[in-house]
Amino acid sequence: MNTSPPRRPPTAAxxxxxxxxxxxxSIHNTQPWHWQIHPDRLDLYADTSRALPGTDPDQRMLLVSCGAALHHAQVALHAQGYDTAVRPLPEPDRPEHLATVTITGDVPVxxxxxxxxxxxxxxHTDRRPTVDSPVSAEQFEELRRIAAAVGVHLHRLxxxxxxxxxxxxxxxxxxxxAEPARQAETHLxxxxxxxxxxxxxxxVIPDxxxxTDVGERDFGAHGTLQPGGGHDKAATYVVLFGADDDRAAWLxxxxxxxxxxxxxxxxGLAVLPYSQVIEIDGTRAMMRRILSHLGQAYLVLRLGVADPEHALPGHTPRLPFEQTATVDQAAR
Ligand SMILES: Cc1cc2nc3c(=O)[nH]c(=O)nc-3n(C[C@H](O)[C@H](O)[C@H](O)COP(=O)(O)O)c2cc1C
Incomplete structure (x- = not known):
């Protein structure tokens, strides 16, 4: 256990x-979230101006992306020594209000x-084929436990x-x-x-x-990322899944x-999400069959040992903080 970092006022935290x-x-790096910072809470909203109506008409991937941002915020607060409570979908009449995060006390860091x-x-996302060392059973078991702690199953295919x-x-x-609306969004x-x-x-897109045996998403154009000589033979494919198929479950x-x-x-593992098979109704049903109807598939992930010799040469950009967050006047 480390000593706690200096305390900060909750608004700053x-x-x-x-x-x-x-x-x-986030899906296509759309960053479809907006935060409202209050003195006593942090509110997460979906920013549907960056939704993908052609690719993601039910907003599954938007909700999954916002859920990832929500967990990132929790991790940041825990690292500052704050315990948190999360209320998902707190306003039934405002579906775009996805969560409220509240600091409930102190925890040891x-x-x-x-x-x-x-x-x-x-x-980061790594679209280079994985190296030849397999993911160990212990590594997978740890990841399975971590997903289960959030209430989601992780199955190794x-x-x-x-x-x-x-x-x-x-x-x-x-x-x-075959779907022009999806193609146009990918291009955009x-x-x-x-x-x-x-x-x-x-x-970040291979040249x-x-x-690979499991084909990576075709972004319609080649990038400049050199995939190297690897293959996905040693990769592990896992599926995040659960009982429900609604906004709360996707979050x-x-x-x-x-x-x-x-x-x-x-x-030290590299991760690549495969969401196309979930976005499309027919292949999502195939994924349910692959899971023997044990639950609803939320996302497929490729896991592999990250190439220790070669860091990714580039990374995805991010929106400036001011475009994804507003500070309540009372919190200024
Ligand atoms: C819900 C979700 C679905 C995604 N689906 C894919 C996918 O099908 N193929 C892919 O190459 N990357 C996929 N990604 C990775 C995103 O493109 C990536 O997170 C985004 O570009 C930001 O880059 P970073 O992860 O390197 O920060 C997905 C990410 C999320 C959160």
Missing amino acids: YADAAEAAGRAP TAQAMRLARSLRLR TPDQVTDLVVAVSHAEDADA WTGPSRPAGTGLPPE RRPE RAGQALSAVWLQATAQ
Whole structure:
């Protein structure tokens, strides 16, 4: 156990947490969240001006992305020695109000809290094929426990199920290619006219289709990221899933995604989400069958040992804090 850092007024702590949450992963790096910072609480809203109506009509991935930002904010507060309570979807008549975070007291700053806070700065999406070392059973078990603590299951696909995933991903690619609204959105968020501070720059998109069994998302254009010589033979594919399929469940799935990804980062693992198979109704049903109808699939993740020799050469941008947060007058 470490000694606690100096205390900060709650408003400053909430503002720091909202800023840290800006580093969260999001579908197409849309960062579809807005924070309102109050003296006594932090409110999370969906910013639907950055939603993807063609790709994500039910806002599943928007909710998962906002859930990841919510968990990032919690991690930042825990690392400052604050305990928190989260009220999901606190206003039934305002579905865009996704959560309220409140500081409920002090907690000791543990080594694990500091590790996760460090991962906030290091975490990123890695679309290069994984190296040849497999993810160990102990590493997976730790991630499974971490997801379960947030109320979400994590299933490691068997080799047969990975074969079924290959088929589902290929169906999703075909469905995507046949849908002009989805194609137009992908182009908007990955092409040269992507909104400033958002989207995927060429540095994080491979310069050719990587040699993988489970095909990576086709962004419609090649970037400049060199995939190296790896393959995904040693990769582990996992599915985040749970009993429910509604906004509360998707928000929780996002919290679990962040929890798993930050811990995986601390374990030296690389993570790549596969959301196309969930976005499309037909392939989402295939994923449910792959899970033997044990639950609703929220997101597929590829886990692999991160290449220790080569750091990613580029990273995704972020919106300035002022565009994703407002400070209540009373908190100034
Ligand atoms: C809900 C969700 C779905 C995503 N789906 C995909 C995907 O299908 N393919 C992909 O390459 N990246 C996917 N990503 C990764 C995002 O593109 C990435 O988080 C974003 O560009 C920010 O980059 P960073 O994670 O490196 O910070 C997804 C992320 C989230 C949170």
